Amino acid sequence: MKKLNFLFILLLLLSLGSCRSETETQPEITAQTVVKTGKLSGKVMSQNGSKPIGGASVFTFDEKYKIYHTLSDSDGNFVLEAPVGEKTVYIQTGNGSNFRTEISATVKDNETVNLTASQTKLNQVAKIAYVKGSYDKIEDIILSLGYTATQITNADLANINTLAQYDIIFLNCGSRNYSANQALYPVIDTNLAIFVANGGSIYASDWDVAYLVGGNDNTNNCGLSGGFVPDAKLCSKNTGSSGLLAATVNNVGLTAALGFNSLNIDYDLGSWQKIINYDPTYWEVLVKDSSTNDALMLRTNQFTATGIPATPIGNAPNTTFTTVCITLSGNIQISISVPQAAVPFLVALGATVGPCSGATGSGYIYYTTFHNHASGNIGNAGVILQYVILNL
Template sequence: MKQNYLLIMLCSLLLLANCKGDDSVTPEENPIKVVSTGKVEGKVFAKNGTKPIGGAIVFTTDSQSNIYHTYSNADGSFSLTAPEGKTTLHIQTGDGKNFRTELPVTIKKNETVTVAATDSKLDQIAKMAYIKGSYDEIEAIITSLGYTATEITYQDLKNINTISQYDIIFLNCGSRTYAQTGTSMPSNDANVYSNLSTFVSNGGSLYSSDWASAYLVGGNTNTENCNAPGGFINDNLLCLKDIGTATNYIGCSVSNPALATALGFNTLDIQYDMGAWEKIQNYDPAFWDVLVQKGNEPLMIRTGHYTNPSAPQTPVGTSLNNNHITICHHTASGNNITITINQNAWNAHQAHGDTMGPCTGNSSSGNIYYTTFHNHASGNIGKAGPILEYVILNL
């Protein structure tokens, strides 16, 4: 009888020990350890303080460099469960190299801490530039978000020392016209294409829209045919023709799940208010990710796979990233995430099995985004506006 009584008491104690409620969590990298936690919540905003940012990764680490992360909703809101104690909250978009914010927080056991909106605004780390276009003004969207970009010229693209100081370059539709370039044959300017190739190969990112496809695959003011002369992306990877007509594309789909979640919608109508816009004829799906499409027709694509082994190694980007590195954080669940961290924390992350460089794409190259649409002169671009905002913050 006494043995039975002791057994019952032992079982009761075990049950109590395992009923900890919301104040405990099991780190994904260390499934044996259980730690006391609290919550931190808030909203991620652009620098203007009014535009909510969806799809931003919000994370913190404990003393053993275990990562606890979540993503902001389409309305910018987030709620993160993390270990109690003083820590640093990281907010990043893209891989965190170009836009990120860090702020100290104290997580309290079983309590929720709210981050002030003034502290959760996404900072611009990148140095950005744009080339003025004739029909497109991505710089207007950049400014509306509270960020800054420097105007450069087509001629500046001929000097790698000039463009290498930037992290991101925006190539507006219509920026290759004679009025912008000062030359009638930009397709023959191999120096520009070589410099853009070097820029991306060394970590710089590009955004190109509509007629600015000629920077990528060749052409004069735009790309009239496949295999056009010039460009730095091989013709077998992408083919475009300027055969689009003025029309409305009804029921386009946001085919990338992460983009759809960040935006809060997965369908939209796109107004093409000018003719001769660039239609994607074919592309290499191993090289490009399709983000927006109409049926089987890609309308917005992205790659992080560009590489040019013969490109010279040239430092690219702002000095603010000199003490930060981009890594792929490996979780036990296989849900790997790309983040940018202080390089002093690398040894601890490496001990977890994390690897240098992003989780996808080429480890040393930047991203290239291409959209067949852009912000129109009337400014009435509907749901395409949030998509272009996403592009800016995720380059």
Template sequence: MKQLNFFLIAAMIFLFIGCNSNDTTEVNETTTPATPMGKVSGKVLSKNGAKEIGGALVFTFDENSKMYYAYSGANGEFTLEAPEGAHIVSIQTGNGSNFRTEVNVNIKKNETTVLDNTVTKLNQVANMAYVKGTYDDIESIVTGLGYTLTQITYNDLKVMSTIAQYDVIFLNCGSKPGITADDPAVYNNLSTFVSNGGSLYASDWAVAYLTGGGSNSTACNMAGGFIPDTKLCSINTGVSGTINNTSITDVNLANALGFNTLNIHFDLGSWQKINMYDTTFWDVMVKNNNEALMIKTNKYHDPNATQVAIGNSSTNGWITICHNPSGSNPVTITIPQSSWAAHQAHGDSMGACNGSSNSGNIFYTAFHNHASGNIGNSGLILQYIILNL
């Protein structure tokens, strides 16, 4: 009987030690406590609160530089899920260099923190300028969003030190005079401006700044401009009228607007039809059948351009990087220079995720905002361009 008790006790001790050892291994090697999560929601608005901003990137990071992000819908609303704790939540459009807002948020476990509209308004960082036109005034849309810009003249475009003060320049339709002796200085300066990170928006007849010609472009391969003739040709053969059911082919633009077709009204004849474009250089954002009506590039760079500090973004302590979220596509964002070391260690790279790392954006539209008329939904497209330059 005593011998049986001895074996029973020994077996129990063996089982206890074995089970205890296995439990410890399970906790230390395979069990990781779940990260407590919470949510933050709000609505992205223009600076004056008048417009809801769709397509804005809303993001934050944890202590390991892991990115948590969401996009605002066409109504400006967003919901971001992220780890609990104190966070800086960033709201950016475009690559974040020209328009962005930062909000300090204490995210609570299993709760949704709703941000007040006063802190989710998109701030202007860029210095912006425009050349006044005859047939449209993009400046009215810019100021209608609550942002500011400075009027400059065609002669100002001849002076690099003048245009280098700005991050974004809007070239209105009808702003370019006929051929002048000083045109080469304008073309060279605009080339240098974009090559150093400045962004341009040109509408309709203002394509002559890009491809050459006088006040507009009447043929392919005209003298002047700074975009190579093999990249773009636009000829002023458009007739007045409405083009119905044009397609928004850019997914980000369509998501930001909440629709993917629209009618575009051309109230003047002789508008610039895009006759030819290089599909490897330009992204088509709006088209009618196979005819491009709105194009964009960030691939222009003149390797011989003088290095010039452009606008406010070059001196404000922020940098644009390509962040590589785990399991997701790379995302272009703008961050404080002081955060770069952590992002570099995470595997991020300097510059935009695609295009030329040094280039600014160039947007061109065959349509514009018709200084004398109502443009309907195409006005929302122009708002998107402004905020994503």
């Protein structure tokens, strides 16, 4: 009897051990969370609703600050896929520091919610100024989009306190008037260097390349005295001839925003500033001559100079947004502006503070050999200038 009891107890222990072993070796089962998403659609328009804006960044974040991003097409249309829920949606051009819109929207599971035109208008954040020219009126294009710009003078350019109030300065062709303001230009050169080095952006057209590289009302030689861009970076001579010139858009982002990559530019004046040479590591060519590959439109954010004082520019002292560089899938980098509270979380995910390219703190310099001549004979160049305005 004792032997039978012993066998019974032994079998019972083996049975319990076998059950425990089975339980311990079973694989752990974890449920994967499926993110529910929906879509937001809309059309990015200028402030007054007159112009579709191509190439605008449209994005939002989830609760862990993962970005959901898309671009508007050449007609301003976009479809943004994002997680379900109440979202803050950002619409920006350039790096978002000068033109941006911030709206609230509800993303619904497996549905497309259409945003209204009043929600998707691109707002002006920047303070914009222009110097009146003789052959150019870019302020007309600014106003046609529903944005505002303040007229200033060369005397204002010579006053750093006045200049520093603005984020963007447009230098219209023929505004230099060197003979009337000759004593001002050394100060203007210094101030423009301070302005750009601290994040201000400049657009100069045709003859007003002299603000960049020196010379009088226009330039006829390389290495002239004056200006603030190093002579080795750019040379332009007033040797271009009038006529219709076939041109090619040389930038993928600009092509996508415009919806075309070739155009005819009407150089309807007797002569214009032809780019003779430039430093390709300093300048990016946006538009070129289709037959000769000569540069017709350049931009850079590589400006640096020693001894430049730190000077708050435009909205910088009061902004609650910071520019960051985020890398999307496919190793695509985008520069956007985000609320300062989001910056630590984005940095923890791999973002870096500042734009994705360019010298630290530098604003943009755009130079076009063409412009919107007061007679209005500009053709498709007009939409390129709209792009310039919105991406400075």
